[in-house]
Amino acid sequence: MAKKGDVVIQIEKCKGCELCIASCPQNVLAMSDKVNAKGFRYAVKVNSDCTGCANCAVVCPDAVITVYREK
Amino acid sequence: MKELRLMKGNEALEEAAIRAGVDAYFGYPITPQSEIIEYLMAEDTEKRTGMVVLQAESEVAAINMIYGAAGCGKKALTSSSGPGISLKQEGLSYIAGAELPCVVVNIVRGGPGLGTIQPSQSDYLQSVKGGGHGDYKLIVLAPATVQETVDYVKLAFELAFKYRNPVMILSDGIIGQMMEKVELFEQMPRSTKEYEWATTGKKPGKDHVIVTSLQLKPEEQEEVNLRLQAKYREVEKNEVMYEAYNIDDAEYLFVSFGSCARITQKAMEMAREKGYKVGQIRPQTLYPYPAEIINKLADQVKGVFTVEMNDGQMVEDVRLAVNGKVPVEHYGRFGGMIPSPDEILNAFEQKFIGG
């Protein structure tokens, strides 16, 4: 079984480009209904299937995602 | 040890650059100053002092190499002539805007366009009014002898680093090509000084260094402009240089710079022999301009006469200095033609004495 992971998203820096969503093999991410202070909808976690693969963070142009994974 | 040598102007200039501990020369061949890079290559400066010499693909590239080396806090030098100096204007504007030190030599030839390879002073306005886009100034030094050429190389780097501003040595083919006795200063070591404004790699615990001339906010750009203007006022206060001849009893004042001033000086002596009390000012710095002394002398003389190898460029600054107190007249030859002392004297008599 894959290791468990988690992500922290700096929502105020997110520009809502959605590239992280397309890159996530576990479909962990989706767009928020709300907007941040810049008026962008931002990425949010919608389930706890994250494996900490870091794909989302690698393609994030704005470096808003930090990734953790159990040891 | 100081050393006396008989040297051609352009070669003396480069010998002085090597001895001044210049770190890098980037240039592109153009007559009448190609001896400069040839001399440096022949001297094998990389072995002699570690000075980098590179023939660039264009004057545009050369001045941007200067920008890079200057940004690292190094003593960087380039040289060219009229058409090449025009190509360097973009880079000079960026260097002035980013407040970097460098020295640029212009061995002026007649223009416009490709013009002529013969000596001229037709780049005066381009040199002293900035030359490229935006509100900036070059400090401009105008040697009249091979000795001054040598001394000004050292001075130019001192001023460039003192004010973090490009300095131009405005010379011409007469001085560049003539041989004169010259006293060379001793070899100076290349500097290892680190500057906090220079990009040499981010230091631990310090912010990274940014060299730029870009300001997106108008209030920040105005701040830069105000800082530059304050710097130029300091330059104007501290760095004016000129030579004065026979001014104590002068009733007429000649003003002439660079190679042309030597001929004008002869004309002044001939005028004295004919009984005209003529004095002369030879600006050694063209920016900052010796306006104060000229303004002061305008209270004493009946007229001011500028002689230039152009169609009247410096005369604009002389008129500003004289400020309408007395008549100001100009005599010039251009296109590579050099005025003779006789024709200068004739022109003076026609304009001021009545022919």
Place this chain on the structure above:
Amino acid sequence: MAENLIKPENLVYEKSKSMTERELHYCPGCGHGTAHRMLAEAIDDLDIQGETIGIAPVGCSVLAYYYFDVDMLEAAHGRAPAVATGIKRVLPEKYVFTYQGDGDLAAIGTAETIHACNRGENILIVFINNGIYGMTGGQMAPTTLENMKSTTSPRGRDIKTMGNPLKISELVAELPGTYYATRHSVHTPANARKTKRAFKKALEYQKENKGTCLVEVVSNCPSNWKMTPAESNKWMEENMFPFYPLGDIKTPK
């Protein structure tokens, strides 16, 4: 379940140390940010942050000097390789890179690009190719594809009157001074990781004074292509990659 994984010992991926905290000004989904990050990560991995000097161009990445936490200079339009030459010649032990767009590198700066490569300057040239002038609002670039629309080719690029898209990486790969030329993208995690590996390789070659290394990143411009980021990446795969195929163009013998 619901064990809290968010603690320092579990950290596997964070923003590069060679990037500043500054928010990037690029449009949503623009590849510039990811390309910056991959280069910064390569600098981190090689532990050369204090030994690296970068040059920003004129174009969308004109403010790149705010984002890379290394000493940076802003060059005149197209002149970055000349500026890099000046730096590298006086500080040969430092790592020097330029970061340039297609207009900067392949139009106004073509001479500087070619001659720096031909001299084999020991620098890394990062070339972001999105086939359009982004900063000035979507004009035709030297790399704009045939029939591709821009504000100065509103009916599509007409080869007969507007010339051909320029494959500058292939062109400089022909020069003896160019040691390594390679083309990548940053639009998927796998591609971004490959781009980072190319940057690392290029910087390692620079340490060995092997010659000029050019890493092209074929990228998107959602704003001026007038697409969403996802659409722009798809369009890039379908239209840009056939003409600008990914992969090594010149590798060390």
